[in-house]
Amino acid sequence: MARFAGKVALVTGGASGIGRAAAIRFAQEGATVFVADLNLAGAEAVVAEIGGGAHAVAVDIADAASNRAMVDAVIAGAGRLDIAFLNAGYYGAAQGLDTVDEALFDRLIAINLKGTFNGIKAVQPVIAQGGAVVVTASAAGVIGHPDNPAYSAAKHGIVGLVKSCVTAFAEKGARINAICPGGVLTPLIGVADVAIIPPGDLARVPLRGMGSAQHVAEVALWLASPEAGFVNGQAQVLDAALLSTFAPVMLPVGP
Numbered sequence: 422m423a424r425f426a427g428k429v430a431l432v433t434g435g436a437s438g439i440g441r442a443a444a445i446r447f448a449q450e451g452a453t454v455f456v457a458d459l460n461l462a463g464a465e466a467v468v469a470e471i472g473g474g475a476h477a478v479a480v481d482i483a484d485a486a487s488n489r490a491m492v493d494a495v496i497a498g499a500g501r502l503d504i505a506f507l508n509a510g511y512y513g514a515a516q517g518l519d520t521v522d523e524a525l526f527d528r529l530i531a532i533n534l535k536g537t538f539n540g541i542k543a544v545q546p547v548i549a550q551g552g553a554v555v556v557t558a559s560a561a562g563v564i565g566h567p568d569n570p571a572y573s574a575a576k577h578g579i580v581g582l583v584k585s586c587v588t589a590f591a592e593k594g595a596r597i598n599a600i601c602p603g604g605v606l607t608p609l610i611g612v613a614d615v616a617i618i619p620p621g622d623l624a625r626v627p628l629r630g631m632g633s634a635q636h637v638a639e640v641a642l643w644l645a646s647p648e649a650g651f652v653n654g655q656a657q658v659l660d661a662a663l664l665s666t667f668a669p670v671m672l673p674v675g676p
Contacts, residue, residue, distance in 0.1 A: 429504070510559075599655070
């Protein structure tokens with residue numbers, strides 16, 4: 422497995438969950454990986470788990486200068502950037518519109534939407550010819566999320582941002598796509614990270630079920646690979662058909 426031999430990949434939010442799974446898989450497939458996270462110790466732990474050929478970088482994606490410093494570190498350390506998986510994000514504690522105040526709204530927009538913008542702006546000038554950018558949006562970026570409307574608004578914005586940046590990356594000979602996961606079993610919802618397994622051993626997710634971090638990571642790797650060279654400017658939904666049909670109808674119970 423060496424789809425990315427000789428390539429340099431940057432993964433934000435790489436300390437856990439989807440980012441960790443993607444960082445490990447990029448490394449397994451031959452890439453030199455830069456694992457970026459606000460949690461530098463966590464990123465360093467993933468680098469140790471990879472066991473060589475990887476580097477940890479601290480980043481606060483909500484800060485433009487921090488994103489530029491992150492990309493500068495990649496260029497200084499590896500001389501190029503072929504793949505950027507801009508995956509870092511924040512959900513926050515919300516249980517409906519009444520629980521979302523202005524401070525939480527601003528934080529969710531600053532991290533998820535502005536943070537993605539900062540990452541895109543930082544990587545676009547240096548992305549290599551033939552390179553690829555993959556951005557983590559959410560199924561909540563293509564449908565409303567009543568529990569956390571601010572998060573949904575930010576993720577909808579990410580989808581629009583990705584589509585709007587296709588031309589800028591095409592001018593560099595690169596592609597950009599978004600992924601929109603549904604329910605995923607990650608530390609974000611209190612589920613511990615698990616060992617990475619051979620991709621062919623991943624289980625089929627039941628209808629409207631929860632996927633694993635690696636399920637999402639494998640799609641990110643595919644979108645970053647030459648096999649996806651015909652895919653550009655898209656928002657790929659990964660949700661076990663959650664959004665494909667009407668929800669099951671709950672018939673009223675008779676007397």
